[in-house]
Amino acid sequence: MADTTLTWLGHAAFRVDTADGKRVYIDPFLHGNPKCPENELEPERADIVAVTHGHGDHVGDTVDIAKKHGSTVVALVELAGWLGKQGVPEDKLLAPNKGGTVSADGATFTLVNAFHSGSAPDGSYGGEPSGIVVGVDGKTIYFAGDTCVFGDMQLIGRIYQPDVAVIPIGDHYTMGPREASVAIELLGVKRVVPCHWGTFGLLTGTPDQLDVPAGVTVEHMEPGGSITV
Secondary structure, three states, X not given: OOOOEEEEOOOOOEEEEOOOOOEEEEOOOOOOOOOOOHHHXXXXXXXXXXXXXXXXXXHOOHHHHHHHHOOEEEOOHHHHXXXXXXXXXXXXXXXXXXXXXXXXXXXXXXXXXXXXXXXXXXXXXXOOOEEEEXXXXXXXXXXXXXXXXXXXXXXXXXXXXXXXXXXEOOOOOOOOHHHHHHHHHHHOOOEEEXXXXXXXXXXXXXXXXXXXXXXXXXXXXXXXXXEXX
16 A cells, blocks of 8 residues: 655645555645745646635635645635635535544544634635644644644544644744744654745744654655655
C-alpha cells in the first residue's frame, strides 16, 4: 500500500495524498503565495479542499479549485455559505461547526477551536476561525490554523491524539516560536510541522527557535517538501 504524505506548499497551504490516491488541499493559498513552488500553482486534481478560516491567505484558490475539479469543500458553516455565493455548488459543500465531524472520500474532518480574528476575503462575516483535525488512513493530522496558544490545546491532544501537528510559528499574525513551543507541549504530540513562517518579512519566527520537549521531532520542511505521515 502507498504511504500517506503531507506536502507543504508554503505559508499555511498543504496537500495530503492518501494511500488510495485521494488528494486533499488544506488552506490552498497558491496564487499570490510567494513561497508556493511554481509546479504546484495549478493542481492537476483535488478531491477535497478544507479551509480553516476566511482570510484570503487561507481561502486562497479554494473557489477556483472546486469549480475546476468538482472538489468537496469543508469549511465552517458561515464560511461555507460565503463560498457557495462565490460559485461552489451547494452539493459540494460540507459545513460543520466547531466540534462537528464530516466525512468525504474516506477521510474525516473535525473542526476545533482556534483563537484569531476572522472574516471572508471581501470583509464580510465568515464565522470564527477554526483548526481542523483530519483523519486519514488510520492517521490523524491536526492543522492548528492561525492561532495563539491556548490551554484547551491539551483537550485537542487528549481527544484526537494527533500523529502530526501543523503549527504556525511566524509571529505577528499568529503565535511565534515561544508560544508554539508551549502549544506543542500542551498537545503532547511527537511530530510537528511548522508553518506560516518565512512567507513575508513580518513573519520572523523560524523552526530553529522552537524549544520542544525531548522526543519531539520538528519536521523542518521547505516549500514543496513532503513527509510520510
